[in-house]
Amino acid sequence: MTLRALPLLALVVAPVPALAHHVGAYTPQDNELTTNFKQVKFSVQAGKFEVARRLFEAGALRAQMRAKAATLPPGLESGTRAALQAGDAPEVERRLMIFFAALARDLALEAGRQLVDARLAPEARATAGPRFLEAIWRYYNLIDFAVAMRDDKTSVAMRLAFDEAEGYAKAAAPAGAGLSDALRRIAQILTHLIDTSSTFARRNP
Amino acid sequence: MSDAWRLPPLAAVLVAVVLIVCAEAGGASMVRFRVELTRWARGVMLAHPEVHGLVGVRDVDERILDEALVKFDAGLRLFHLHAEGMGLVILATTAVAATLARGRRVRGVMIVLLTAGGAGYPLGYLLWSWLIPYHGIERGKSIAEWFVWMPFGGATIVALWWLAGLVVLRLARR
Numbered sequence: 001m002t003l004r005a006l007p008l009l010a011l012v013v014a015p016v017p018a019l020a021h022h023v024g025a026y027t028p029q030d031n032e033l034t035t036n037f038k039q040v041k042f043s044v045q046a047g048k049f050e051v052a053r054r055l056f057e058a059g060a061l062r063a064q065m066r067a068k069a070a071t072l073p074p075g076l077e078s079g080t081r082a083a084l085q086a087g088d089a090p091e092v093e094r095r096l097m098i099f100f101a102a103l104a105r106d107l108a109l110e111a112g113r114q115l116v117d118a119r120l121a122p123e124a125r126a127t128a129g130p131r132f133l134e135a136i137w138r139y140y141n142l143i144d145f146a147v148a149m150r151d152d153k154t155s156v157a158m159r160l161a162f163d164e165a166e167g168y169a170k171a172a173a174p175a176g177a178g179l180s181d182a183l184r185r186i187a188q189i190l191t192h193l194i195d196t197s198s199t200f201a202r203r204n205p
Numbered sequence: 206m207s208d209a210w211r212l213p214p215l216a217a218v219l220v221a222v223v224l225i226v227c228a229e230a231g232g233a234s235m236v237r238f239r240v241e242l243t244r245w246a247r248g249v250m251l252a253h254p255e256v257h258g259l260v261g262v263r264d265v266d267e268r269i270l271d272e273a274l275v276k277f278d279a280g281l282r283l284f285h286l287h288a289e290g291m292g293l294v295i296l297a298t299t300a301v302a303a304t305l306a307r308g309r310r311v312r313g314v315m316i317v318l319l320t321a322g323g324a325g326y327p328l329g330y331l332l333w334s335w336l337i338p339y340h341g342i343e344r345g346k347s348i349a350e351w352f353v354w355m356p357f358g359g360a361t362i363v364a365l366w367w368l369a370g371l372v373v374l375r376l377a378r379r
Contacts, residue, residue: 023280103264131260135262
């Protein structure tokens with residue numbers, strides 16, 4: 001009886017390893033903005049300002065700064081170019097920090113809008129939250145060191161708000177009020193960062 | 206019984222050879238039509254935003270599309286690799302089965318399992334690639350798993366264990 005059952009058992013158990021097929025792994029790539037940011041940043045760090053200026057002028061950063069000029073502090077693009085020409089590394093870093101903070105803030109605001117958009121299906125709202133957070137972090141993560149060097153309280157506040165938002169995003173009902181509140185807080189922190197950094201720039205041209 | 210190797214049935218050899226041809230043609234087509242394939246997949250994905258959870262914001266959507274396109278490409282590559290490999294596996298294992306399995310029925314079932322399983326399994330990767338733009342990465346994978354990888358991969362694994370047992374039995378009887 002036992003011997004007869006063995007082939008049957010084998011038939012049931014044998015296909016299970018077929019589930020463990022290899023389907024490859026995905027490593028997120030840099031987009032054109034983060035790539036250009038790294039190119040400019042590393043050129044500046046190496047003291048190659050002429051290279052950094054050329055990369056900035058021909059790259060996605062400048063194009064995006066121009067496209068989003070209406071939502072950015074005035075003169076951000078021209079100021080970045082001037083800082084590169086002057087070989088002023090801290091100023092380049094500060095202006096790029098403002099730019100990526102603005103990108104992350106806009107994403108947080110858009111995420112907040114979509115999470116309460118009744119026209120979207122609940123599933124769409126549920127999946128949108130984590131995806132927006134991922135995009136926000138991709139940009140913010142680039143500038144967190146620069147933020148912490150200038151204003152460590154803002155850096156800590158941002159990290160706490162992001163952790164809180166991630167917690168809500170992983171919850172069973174991610175499109176709830178908690179996530180919306182956390183995203184609003186992220187937007188407020190980044191707006192404050194942009195305002196204070198831009199004010200500082202105006203005081204110290 | 207003689208020690209000479211026996212050829213597997215010609216039908217099994219044909220399936221193995223056709224599978225290897227498909228692998229080579231698939232590999233070449235992947236390179237030749239890479240741009241067209243990517244454009245097609247991207248177009249279908251953009252036409253089904255709800256499936257992929259696209260939110261209409263470039264900074265978010267590009268990452269989602271990129272992952273799906275990487276997996277779409279991976280599916281094609283894995284089909285190429287598995288079809289090449291499984292073609293050779295069919296040739297080798299059916300030759301062993303044809304040589305060592307004595308009973309006609311046992312030999313026949315074993316060869317059918319090895320041939321059908323080996324030929325069907327790589328097609329799961331092709332199916333997964335095709336399903337990704339329409340159903341997303343995970344749902345496409347589930348469909349390929351239940352309809353192709355599980356039954357065909359399972360058939361191959363069952364037949365290979367059976368074959369292994371047969372070889373052990375032969376060793377023991379010597």
